[in-house]
Amino acid sequence: MPLNTQPNLARPDDFYEALIDAHRDLSDEHSAMLNAQLILLLANHIGDMAVLREALAAARLALPPRAG
Template identity: 55%
Template sequence: MSRLLREPNIPDPDGFYQALIEAVQGLSPDEALAFSARLNLLLANHVGDREVLAEAIAAARKPD
């Protein structure tokens, strides 16, 4: 049974996307990549479940 939530679950997804865009505005490509890595690690720590994180990594590797 999949434990990774795949249904939309972010209130105001467009607003969240806009916040992400604004967070990297003015950063160099390397700085934006470092920001993304830090954000990923913070969110992974928040999730905290290795099985869910492994499922998310596998899902993110698929180009669908």
């Protein structure tokens, strides 16, 4: 199963709102911890190492170039 990079959320605005709500009133440290926990939970749900490697590569490619 290849990584699906096409829009796939039935209600993306609702997800975004829930994500923002989950981070509300958290310190930067706790926000980073929440992100890490969410990534691990979703990776476990996906369970396919090939798909996870595709996602990691795609996320890295989407980063802006490093300064310097």
